[in-house]
Amino acid sequence: MDNSLQNQLLPLRERIDALDEQILALLNQRAQAALDVGKVKQEFDAGGPILKPEREASIIRRLQGANQGPFPSQAIDAVWTQIISACRGLESVLTVAYLGPQGSFSEQAALEQFGNSVEKLRCASFDEVFRAVEAGQAQVGMVPVENSTEGAVNRTLDLLLNSPLKVLGERSLSIHHCLMTQSGNMQGVTRVMAHPQALAQCQSWLTLHHPGLIRDAASSNAEAARIAAEDPTVAAIAGAMAAEAWGLGLVASGIQDDPQNRTRFLAVGAIDTLPTGHDKTSVILAVPNRAGAVYDMLAPLADNGVSMTRLESRPARTGQWEYYFYVDLLGHRNDPAVTKALADLKRRAAFFKELGSYPIQ
Numbered sequence: 273m274d275n276s277l278q279n280q281l282l283p284l285r286e287r288i289d290a291l292d293e294q295i296l297a298l299l300n301q302r303a304q305a306a307l308d309v310g311k312v313k314q315e316f317d318a319g320g321p322i323l324k325p326e327r328e329a330s331i332i333r334r335l336q337g338a339n340q341g342p343f344p345s346q347a348i349d350a351v352w353t354q355i356i357s358a359c360r361g362l363e364s365v366l367t368v369a370y371l372g373p374q375g376s377f378s379e380q381a382a383l384e385q386f387g388n389s390v391e392k393l394r395c396a397s398f399d400e401v402f403r404a405v406e407a408g409q410a411q412v413g414m415v416p417v418e419n420s421t422e423g424a425v426n427r428t429l430d431l432l433l434n435s436p437l438k439v440l441g442e443r444s445l446s447i448h449h450c451l452m453t454q455s456g457n458m459q460g461v462t463r464v465m466a467h468p469q470a471l472a473q474c475q476s477w478l479t480l481h482h483p484g485l486i487r488d489a490a491s492s493n494a495e496a497a498r499i500a501a502e503d504p505t506v507a508a509i510a511g512a513m514a515a516e517a518w519g520l521g522l523v524a525s526g527i528q529d530d531p532q533n534r535t536r537f538l539a540v541g542a543i544d545t546l547p548t549g550h551d552k553t554s555v556i557l558a559v560p561n562r563a564g565a566v567y568d569m570l571a572p573l574a575d576n577g578v579s580m581t582r583l584e585s586r587p588a589r590t591g592q593w594e595y596y597f598y599v600d601l602l603g604h605r606n607d608p609a610v611t612k613a614l615a616d617l618k619r620r621a622a623f624f625k626e627l628g629s630y631p632i633q
């Protein structure tokens with residue numbers, strides 16, 4: 273580098289160093305404040321939850337709103353999620369359960385939602401995630417609930433129906449699938465393994481490019497990657513993190529049939545989340561099996577000016593063509609219009625269950 277370049281860079285770098293020191297000093301003040309909050313919580317609500325999802329969401333939204341740039345607003349979510357995670361971890365370490373093993377999209381969603389200063393509890397199934405949180409082995413669980421290509425994740429819907437856990441947050445990820453093997457090529461490969469959701473999301477690509485491969489279900493994509501790392505005849509479909517986690521070579525990337533493929537995850541736990549002013553509420557309803565019942569069921573939403581953002585149905589398994597309806601609506605259950613709409617829904621429904629109110633991502 274010539275001298276004039278050095279001369280110009282040096283003071284700028286000194287400025288960055290000085291700013292980083294100030295940021296560090298401020299982070300330590302923030303960490304101390306979080307520790308003090310932890311003591312107050314301990315004093316007034318011993319054994320109560322340390323995690324306050326509404327407070328975390330509000331902090332990040334406030335900063336995004338106040339940001340003047342040039343620091344990018346999208347980066348505020350990632351940076352403050354980690355800052356909050358580290359500070360929260362000083363109060364008490366949060367254990368997060370999700371479908372593993374290492375390198376799964378659920379892991380990515382869990383870490384994007386709660387930051388890296390958490391204890392990871394990797395589970396073999398969605399059932400196990402719910403069980404772990406219900407048993408208190410983890411405070412929160414992260415599970416996929418819907419995919420933009422394949423629709424609902426049915427097992428999650430069934431577990432939500434029967435679990436006492438509340439939904440306390442949501443996180444949507446763009447899902448880019450890769451084909452991966454030990455060697456990084458397809459020589460000697462006879463089978464492709466993935467979670468059924470991922471096989472479905474890549475079915476046209478597989479039919480076009482590898483029609484001869486046997487398609488086998490795995491309990492998760494990351495588990496398929498783990499198997500592929502042991503078996504040279506197996507290719508896995510999983511995210512790029514799984515290839516890295518299991519030392520596999522990428523054969524192809526972005527193989528999902530829809531380039532916009534996204535999955536929405538829900539955070540669940542035994543925590544009631546307070547309003548933030550920008551929330552969603554999820555409920556499950558069933559209606560009597562008669563003409564106009566669904567129309568009548570949804571009338572309280574329109575009557576109270578409450579918007580519905582999602583309607584999903586699941587067979588009630590009675591063999592009678594009865595269904596559970598999974599409804600997401602805008603607003604928190606403590607917002608007067610939502611409180612009123614929920615009371616009306618409950619009165620009309622043959623079955624009603626609130627899954628929780630939580631900050632919109």
Ligand SMILES: C=C(O[C@@H]1C=C(C(=O)O)C=C[C@H]1O)C(=O)O
Pocket residue numbers: 305306309310322323324325327328331355356357359360363
């Ligand atoms: C510090 C608190 O505890 C946790 C940590 C937070 C933070 O670091 O900002 C925010 C909410 C809580 O999940 C708090 O409740 O204010």
